[in-house]
Amino acid sequence: MKNRLTSQQKITFCQLLGDLLTNGFSLQQALYFLQTTDTFPVELVQLVQKNLHSGQSLSKSFAQLNFSADQVLQVALGEMHGGIALTLKGIAKQMLLVQKQRQNFIKAISYPALLLLFLLLILLGMRTLLLPQLLESGMIAVDNPSILFIQAAPWFVIGVLLIGMLLLILWNYWGKKQSYLIKYSFLAKLPLIGRLHRDYYSAYFALEWGKLFDQGLELQQIIACLLATEKESLMKELAASLQQQLVQGQSLAHQLKAYPFLTKEFGQIVQQGEVRGNLGKELLVYSQLVWQRFFARLEFLCSWLQPLVFLLVALLIVSIYVAMLLPLSSGLEGIW
Template sequence: MKKHKWTIQEQGLFLKNTGDLLARGYPLSEALESLMHQLPQKRRHEISQCLYQLKEGFPFYQILANMNFNNNLIGYVFFAEQHGGLASAFLEGSEMVLRKGKDLEKLKKLMTYPVFLMFITAFLFIFVDKVLLPRFSSLFVSMQLQPNFFTKAVYLFGDLLPLFILISLFGLISLLFYYFFRFRNLPPIQQKKIIVKIPAGGHFLRLYYTHYFSVQLSYLLNGGLSIHEALSLFEKNDKQPFYRALGVAVKTKLREGYRLEDILTSYPFFEKELANIIRHGQKNGRLDQELTFFSRHCLNKMEEKTEKLLKLLQPLLYMFIGFLIVSMYLAVLLPMFHLLEGF
């Protein structure tokens, strides 16, 4: 039977419902059997295959990987199977994914109309700049009328637009070359160090990496593991090369005598506050709880910043489009008013 790719929303809801049933005392196999009857027909065969693989002894994270689930969700399941807190980890992972999905949906809704308006404005601008305005300009020059501010603005934008498109294309091609021939061959940790330097999205990524590392480490510590044992599990996570490399690197530095908080401070893809949280948690003996609280703080902070960004983007687009439309109209109308005043 043909496999249908699960959307990120479907993955999040599936994991959330599974976590809800596990929290009520269901074993994993019974939870999946119960969910199978609530899912569409195209998903039932996949869940039945999932149940078969569970009975054969396959780990659940591996089964989800075979179903092409999101790597971050697979990571949640991998760590959950190590520390035993399946229900809470499933709910935490699904909450993170569903929040991300909601933010993307908000962004799509906010951007759909402005993007459509931009296309209409671009068509109108090309018509005014290439057809209408040159004809009027020749008339205005013969009447010895000086170009006004809006006429100059339209012509300037028309001259800069091709240059902007060329620069954008050149930049995109350069980024693609850099990615395929350089970036993807770098070690995972080095890749993340470069990514978080991106001006627009770097801080969001830093919050996300901090949230994910904090919540997984807190679960493992809460399950009775030491920091060294927890990092060993990070090292075994073959589905997430970055966290696997991170586990190896941090363990190596711990053996060399460095403190955990100092090691994490040296990584630019983590929030600086993480070191203080670890230091404080080690002093009061509640490191797992401190990390749990801090991970939620990072998630809430990401959501707040996303809301602010969405509220800023739409007005800026409308202002730019509005200025361009007003400039096009006034570039034509103002000289005509001057001509009418002369009669």
């Protein structure tokens, strides 16, 4: 049995399950309804039902269904604070927005990527077929800059791709040996990606902590809830780190300012909320604002990505024409 749902099935599963729970269905009744709809693989719904019958948590089933670590943690916290229906619908909404941005990204990059591949094939064809004939005819000098460009360009593109693949392999190798705190602190310091990274996790933490504070839980209770979750995650490691520093007498707001993967204003929001006694609601409002900012920035980057890639393609096309025509014109001038 393949314990996987497609991205669209995950969105539908969370949305339907959240809607059914909101409308008064018990968890078992909701799962039985989902089983009869034939929308999802029956064996996967039965797996969730079996886990619940054996006393396992819903978050455990979400981990088996290949939901992300962050989503599994959200479900676990939702079970703890009693807002599982709202949590599931929130996950569905976030996944839908991410899916939309992913589709926009693919649309923006697919056509330029095909053009780049086509240009690479042209350069390889010129290098292997056209250049040898021109060099043998004596019309073009071997050390001509345009000739050197045509010879080097394909290797340059291939080299960039290989370096990119090597960096990904090194990142995966290094990341497996590091804690979540170290990995995500490093990502938050990278240009361009770092800002999106900080917005995403600030909104995510504000949402989950806001719900817990709004339920009336104290900070130590929230930390205990996070440490009790089964799967390792950034939030769990952060809770352990906060617990150690709270014992030393440091305030929560002061500690949060030291983590690079959180925005600078996150600690200020916490400090203001603690003073006013309304921390839960302020974090929930802040979460909505940062989510809006995150997706606005993501959409802005996608909107600029295609023009930039097209500009790069245009420059390559011009370079290829120049590389072909200049040597030929120089050769013709020599003949005349």
